[in-house]
Amino acid sequence: MKKGSKALFLLCLSILLTITACSGQNGNSTVDNTSNGTEDAASPKKEVVLNIPHYKSGQNVGAKFFLPQVERFNNKYAGQYKIVIEEIPQDDYAAKIKLLAQQNELPALIEGGDKDFLRDVIVKGEKFYDLKQWIDSKPEMKKLMVEESLVYNTTQSGKIVSLPIISFSPIGLYYNKEMFEKAGITKPISQMNFAEFDEALESLKKAGFTPLSLMSGENAWTSMLLASSFLANEPGGAELLKSTEFSYDYTDPMWINTFAEIKKWFEKYTTDNAIGAGYADAANNFLNERTAIIANGPWMVPDFSDTTKAAEGLDKKVGASIYPGGVALATVNEYTWWIPKGLKEEETQAALAFLEFMSMPEEKEAEMVLLGGTSPKLETSAEFDSKLDPILLELNNTIKSDLKQTVQSLGIIWPEQIAGTEFGKFLPLLAKGTLTPEQFAEEMTKKAQQFKK
Amino acid sequence: MNKKWSTKLWIAIFLAPTILMFLMFNLTPIVTVFVTGFTEWNGFSSPKFNGLDNYINLVSYDDTFLISLRNLFLWSAIAATLHVGFGVLVAFILYKRPFGWRVVRGTFMIPNVISVAAWAIIYKFIFNDDIGVINNFMRDIGFSDFHVKWFYESPAAFIAITLTWLFYAVIVTLIVLNELMAIPKEVHEAALLDGANGWQVTRYINLPLVKGAIGTGVILSITARIAMFEEVALTSRGGPGNDTYNIPLMLYNGIVNSEYGYANSAATVMIIIGVLVMIVVSRLFKMNEKIY
Known part of the structure; x- marks a missing residue:
């Protein structure tokens, strides 16, 4: 092969290799x-x-x-x-x-x-x-x-x-009945108002239990749910949580009160690891009986009887309820x-x-x-209730007897930037007292409005 | 065609694929980033020119940009001194070929073949308050109330993020070690004949001869800090609050909010800082001068 032909061959090879390396098969x-x-x-x-x-x-x-x-x-x-x-x-x-x-x-x-x-x-x-x-x-x-x-x-x-x-799926909360009994709490959570709920938290604490499974990591899910139910009990809160539009301003008193309540929960009623905890940590605390209450959706129920995750026999101790004030969280919009x-x-x-x-x-x-x-419109079979896990059945019964209003969670009315990142990122500063509820509200508002369309 | 022109033609033909690749995968994206930084663009519709709005938003919306610049400055200073210094020190030790130096060199390399994302997750566990080795070690040695929430408190979050990369300086070590090994034997022999001791050889011969390699290490380390993303995004996410924010995170926020113009203005700032760093460090270390 002549020198020129060799060179041409090498050139073609290099181009071929380049094109081959850059190409790929795609398709769904x-x-x-x-x-x-x-x-x-x-x-x-x-x-x-x-x-x-x-x-x-x-x-x-x-x-x-x-x-x-x-x-x-x-x-x-x-x-x-x-x-x-x-x-x-x-x-x-x-x-x-x-x-x-x-x-x-x-x-x-x-x-x-x-x-x-x-x-x-x-x-x-x-x-x-x-x-x-x-x-x-x-x-x-x-x-x-x-x-x-x-x-x-x-x-x-x-x-x-x-x-x-x-x-x-209406989202409520789960509680450890044994701990509630030892703390002398008899009133159903769904029939309490938030002042009574705070008293219950105090009773649990006095009885030697950590009341709440909270978290600030990831999207601060369990904390956000509880905060949503608190906001729903504030004047104007339920209407706001039923809105189909995003909320970008958190400086109203109902927001400040909600942030103050979160701060109190983190300071007094949760675990040492709540700041920075992800969902797995918060769930683990409840599943292993280190906390008395966790806010979460009904999809958590199978975990209560899963002994690879939960303490043996926990499913017999867990009760289900909607939130104080008869509030359930659900998203249809x-x-x-x-x-x-x-x-x-x-x-x-x-x-x-x-x-x-x-x-x-x-x-x-x-x-x-x-x-x-x-x-609401599906006629379930006659065996539906008997097929249900007793905890889910209890949740359904609480909904039937005590539900006053169903609202969306904060995660739905917050823009993605707040719901997915900023709330959890600023929460440690609120919990530690570095930010006051008012300053926290201002920071959240600023972040929400940065990319407001 | 005479031989001279024929050679030039072949050079041009062989350079063509590389130039094509450079244009496609380097220059075009850089130009696109620069141009779209001046537009409002959600990635789906056509970009609309909006002047300096993205830059004004980036720099002055809140204190995030200033905090990001402060963090970059501090991380760059730490990278250029402690990080590079550690890499150079290891290189000089390995150059002496102590017992087991090959094993040490190989072991030192291991963290670099693990993805940064994986390291970030590992460090989340290392710094975990409940199960992390750091806090448990501190409690075991008597500080029973040691409960630092590393990635969620200030200034612990900044320190924790710094520790995720500080001692992984193998690239610097390899560059410097390679340069050390390339120093002609005769130079050392002449110095020893003139009565120089080990320290003097290191201080007056080896260090000046590898300063170009150290400069390269500094550039690589600082540019890695400019582009540092996973270490922050997967640990503190820029928090608590905005305390560990950096420019790549601002870029990422632009992307997740479908504000590609804003994201690209952040990218442009990163590129400009990177180029400035290269120019300054090259001059400081006189990297374009011939040594031998």
């Missing part, structure tokens, strides 16, 4: 012409495979119901549709969806996402598949939907953004499962089939049995 869905990976020339099956990144997988509490549900769907539609779940941490889900949207690589099914992104980009830009016609063609399914959710999901032009909910616009027809059909499958009464009932929740 495929049409699989094989069955079980084996070519069947006589009867090719066009199975539509949807690759869906989702956080309800792995160790996530939602995986307990969601993954088997996907499995049931795949079995029902074997050979026609298949959903493959790609595990992703819950904290990264919203960012991942945004990133995929920018790359025009959105999966065929998405559950919610970043609130600002959904409102400003997906809804305003009409980048969603309009579910209206499909929902109207399923009257049996439509009649089960919660009216408020249907209205929230309907745009001004009448399009439906995401699947309106059929059931929702949010975007749930949606399908992006512009998918191939077979992908859209597969995604719709999954939404329909999830909305079937038997699936909804199974979900409520395992994860708790309530469905």
Whole structure:
């Protein structure tokens, strides 16, 4: 080979390697012409495979119901549709969806996402598949939907953004009945007001127990829930927490009172590790009987009987309640499962089939049995109550007897920046007394308004 | 075509893929970052020119930018002195080839092959109040009330973040060690013949001859602090309050809030600081001068 030819060969090789290294295969869905990976020339099956990144997988509490549900769907539609779940941490889900949207690589099914992104980009830009016609063609399914959710999901032009909910999970709190008994607390929490609740915390403390499982790490979840219920009991708080708009100003007295209450809880009624604690720490404190109360959703109930997480026999000691003042937290005004616009027809059909499958009464009932929740329009089977965990049944009974109002949590009315990061980041300064409740309110307000649209 | 032109043509042809890659993956993103820093852009619609609004928002919205600059200055000072100093010290010790020096060099390398994100999570455990080794050690030696919430108190959070990278100076060590090993034997022999002792060889021969490598180490260490993200985002998240904020976190906040213009203005500031650091350190260490 001549010198020039050699050089040309090397050049081509280098360009080829460069291009190869830069290229990659991507895509979130495929049409699989094989069955079980084996070519069947006589009867090719066009199975539509949807690759869906989702956080309800792995160790996530939602995986307990969601993954088997996907499995049931795949079995029902074997050979026609298949959903493959790609595990992703819950904290990264919203960012991942945004990133995929920018790359025009959105999966065929998405559950919610970043609130600002959904409102400003997906809804305003009409980048969603309009579910209206499909929902109207399923009257049996439509009649089960919660009216408020249907209205929230309907745009001004009448399009439906995401699947309106059929059931929702009111979030309450769980308490250790044994500790309450030893502290001499007899009045049900749901019938207390917050002054009485504070007295109960004091009684628990005097009896030698740490009353609350709080946390400032991550999104300060358990602390935020309790604070939401306190705010709901403040004048004007419930109305604010029912709003469908974000709240950007926290300088009103009801906010200051709420922040002062949080400060008191952190100073007097929680564990040493609450500052900096993540959800796992807060849950662990309750599950191992180091605290008397934890605010959380009904999806925590299976953990009480899981001896790898909880103290032996804890499930027999745990009681469930809504919050003081008869307040329950629940969110119906949010975007749930949606399908992006512009998918191939077979992908859209597969995604719709999954939404329909999830909305079937038997699936909804199974979900409520395992994860708790309530469905105002769904007639549950005669065995529903007997299938329920006694703790979930107790929660449902408290809701029936003492519920005065259902409001959203602070996490819903706060912009993402506050709910996801800043509240937890500034909480240690409030708890330690570095910031007064007023200064804390000002800092939160400043942070919220920085990226206000 | 004469031989001279033929050679130049081949050089140009062989450089073309590299130049193409540089244009695609370096220059274009930098220009995009710079230009979109002057726009309002949510990443989906077209960018709209908004002048200096992003920079004004970045610098003057609250005290976050000033705190970020203060932190960068302090971290850079620590990196240029303690971090690089430690790396250089280890290099000089290894250069003497003490017993087991290869093992030490290999072991010193291990933290660098573990991702920063993983380290950050490990350090969250190390500094944990309940189960962390630091607090438990302090309590074990008699400070029974030692309950510092490392990533959640000031100034502990700043110190804890600093400790996540302070002693991982293997890159500096390798660069300096390599330069030390490249010093011609004759230079040392001549010094010894002139009666120089070990300290004098180190102080007047080795150190001046490796100052370019130390300068490179300083540049790498400071630029790593400018771009430091995981160590902060996965531990204190810039808190408590704004106390451990830095510019990459401001950039990240812009991204999560779909304010890409704002994010890119933060990125531009990072690039400018990085370039300034390179110029200043190069001059300080006279890195462009010939040594031999």
